[in-house]
Amino acid sequence: MSTSRIAYAVIGGTGLYQLPGLENIERVSVDTPYGKPSGEVVCGDFHGRRFAFLARHGENHSVAPHRVNYRANVHALHQLGAGAVIGVNAVGGIRDDMGPRVLVIPDQIIDYTHGRLSSFCDVEGAEVQHVDFTEPYTSALREALREGASRAGVTVVDGGCYGATQGPRLETRAEIARMRRDGCDLVGMTGMPEAVLARELELPYACLALVANWAAGCGDAVEISLEEIFAHLDAATAHVPKILATLP
Template sequence: MSIDLALIGGTGLYRFPGLKDVERYATDTPYGHPSDAIVLGRVGGRRIAFLARHGEGHTIPPHRVNYRANLWALHDLGVRRVVGVNAVGGIRDDMGPRVLAVPDQIIDYTHDRLTSFSDVAGAQVKHIDFSEPYSATLRRDLLAAAARAGVAVVDGGCYGATQGPRLETRAEIARLRRDGCDLVGMTGMPEAALARELELEYACIALVANWAAGCGDEAEISLPEIYANLEAATKQVPVLVGALLGG
């Protein structure tokens, strides 16, 4: 089965609009069940796979996502390129609500997650090079596609991956800023590392839903505003993906 690209949709992206010849592929893996059935379809004649990270009904919190099963199921289908779409908070001044970014670095602040395929008895221990956590080739292709499609994206930035599901305190965001983080989200890890273990090309489209705590002008974070910002930013994703597949 030839699949040109897989998308893992985050908060606000539970279905990929405009898919043709849609099939649902329910599977199991040695690591348990994926978050949901994988949706297979075509965009402009190119075959893609789509998986809702939190399930189509957003029933799985970030720290309970079976990241290993998700990546294994996509790999088992023959996928070689994966784009993770992640809802994030903005820390850097140019990372405000509704901005799309393609980060190039990540810092992992999560804990108690199953972070490796080596975490089972008898598995090969793999020491991956994670100096550059995202595929340079896929990042370049995403940026070029954005330019062709007229979709504004920020090139680069450091994603701070936190545990969730709660949002962060002002002090925690101040620490992330001191550490060099430009964005904060809850699902960037271990997804990126697991993709590297499977030798998949992996990159992230970060959708900024809100200013992180203590950033911007807002006194507090409003959930209705978060969802409105995500809805607006998410509309750019099919345009960007279409350009990526057509380029």
């Protein structure tokens, strides 16, 4: 593999299984102390910098949210020397200004998941870390994404609370109503433990959330259509390379 420093690693969610525009590609199989990641890490040149890309669910979308080996994914990017990690996540919109096709850079998260291996401390003999998670996303990386979107002419919503649920099923109307009362603006299935694992490794991390649908009971939809979800995701995903191309 090239010894060039990887400036950014991108973890692609539903609908983003490769990074368009990546050149001089090398596919790297990484073994980690926590097992295999979701697939090979694809490294290449992207607008003058070295990028790495990993499909969170596998390139064929074969790994469900609750079965993702988040520890292996994050540690693999750390092993490759990534300078920062950007998680691209498909989400449902709860807040009125976060409807389908909107891009959001959240600043907070609430974790509703259960049973996931959520720390590198979860191995015998490991030193227990009590990391500060007051601000779950790295402010400088969030700012870079905001400025990048502005330069690319892409509208994004700055800030918002991501509620991470277990999946793979979608949520009930009552669950979304509860999450709204809790202060959640978005709902997704993969935001945690990815964010906290990056924090344990002192890896700068931010989320670029793509709204694929209104969450249950929000907006005008009576029922959530998977066909509409993927149409909205396709439209939102098209903006991601534009933003990444302008990062410093």
